[in-house]
Amino acid sequence: MIINKWLQYSYNFLKKNEIKLYQLESVIMLSFVLKKSKSWIYGYSEKKINFTQLKILKKMLKRRVRGEPIAYILGFCEFWSLKIYVSHNVLIPRQDTEILVNVACKKINFKTQKILDLGTGSGIIALVIANRFNNLNITAVDFRKKILNIAKYNAKKLLINNITFLKSNWFSKLKNKKFDVIVSNPPYISYKEYFFFKKKLRFEPITSLVACNNGLANFHYIISESLKYLNNYGWLILEHGYKQSNTVQKILKKNYYRNITKYTDIQGYYRVICAQKILL
Template sequence: MQSAYTVESALKAAIVKLQEGDNTSPSIDAAVLLCHALDKPRSYLLTWPEKHLTSEQESEFNALLKRRLTGEPVAYIIGEREFWSLPLKVSPSTLIPRPDTERLVEVALDKTYGKQGAILDLGTGTGAIALALASEMPNRQVTGIDLRPEAQQLATENAQRLNITNATFLHGSWFEPLSSEEAVKFSLIVSNPPYIEKNDPHLSQGDVRFEPITALVAEEKGLADIRYISENARGFLENEGWLAFEHGYDQGLAVREIMQALGYLDVVTEKDYGGNDRVTLGRYCS
């Protein structure tokens, strides 16, 4: 049965509702949700604005819109998010990949592109960082580890969907899954670990409210996991290997001090696209 709504009128009505709900990106969110309901690309909205929705499509779109109006992230609603031009499946068991995290990939590539050696991604989540690096350096083996078995399974599924064969994902706490393997060494270790303080007000705002708290919060003013990884990475890095972190905008100095105190050399902090400290890395000589 045909709906009274056309593509154009459904889109406009949804934008108004999202604006009333204090949504920060109503036009984008409405378009993404409508495309998902129609199972069409974004270009369809521009090409066929006068096309009527079916009753089923209208019902599906309204259901998606209702979820977004409660604050649920669009990525969780449609089950997908693009990262480094890779379409990744996401779920509430993982963080939603964000553009700022692409800076970690860029910095890692800048330091190690064209070199040899295995790569390790700690707290891999959807596998976003690991898969981005694996796609850019297909001659190197990438291993991702996550504490949550659902995340490990999701990352594995993403690798299979993208036909990326040089990435493997393990389940466990930080370096634990590697302890039984003999002489495992990496030329690059990257991580986007939990780095938010447990009383940070941002935890009760926006998309973060729906994301797994264990992937966000760390003790010691958000630095506990960064400290732990920095200490233990020394036993898993090849000589002259690099360790790189994503961290909070105000943690650059603290992360540099942690790494320098542990003997890392050439420690430097790189800024994100907004001009904030975001990635700190250093080289370790064993």
């Protein structure tokens, strides 16, 4: 089968199975299997695809129509122009996390030295910050070794060496360390929400998605404990669910954080909040 015919077949197959970006994803999968650029594929659409390649593409299409995200099928995705490797042990970086990263970068100044990324997952938040500010000392923690191995692999591939990866359940192994900025995209989906969206989320690790207390348990813990690990005038920056903004703000106020600011996504929902520790 030639490239052009396979693309038409893939377009129709994915579209029929309600994959919104059916054209783009078809080209991405073909580019991955052929190890050729998208422009090459369009330029050489009469070239033949061999039997082995067709077999791989067929398996990829089957996985995609079952609802598996294309990032897991390929084993990587792009975020802030960085190629990030992912597996089913970590979440796929989402657009909302770009807001968190952007806020964190704006809070970094000439006095900033140490940053903590709580629940690093693929390492994406720490990696973007480290890539932009290679003079900073960044600590990235997660509670499972297999998760940290992915983050370490990403750092190695990107030639980033100013991140210390640490196996820790939130703050448990940090002892008396202090940081100028703490960032986190913790699990914040309630069990009720998870089972409602289970079909969409079933390929991603539940431990990275769901939290007790209607999705708020981690916010209560991180916000209260962060006071011990933040330097005075340091910033805590959190990603949260689109209905959780007011509640998270109340938890911050209850713990005497100041200069609380909320940030919206492109749809106008508050998705990120930052607050400052100020002890006079």
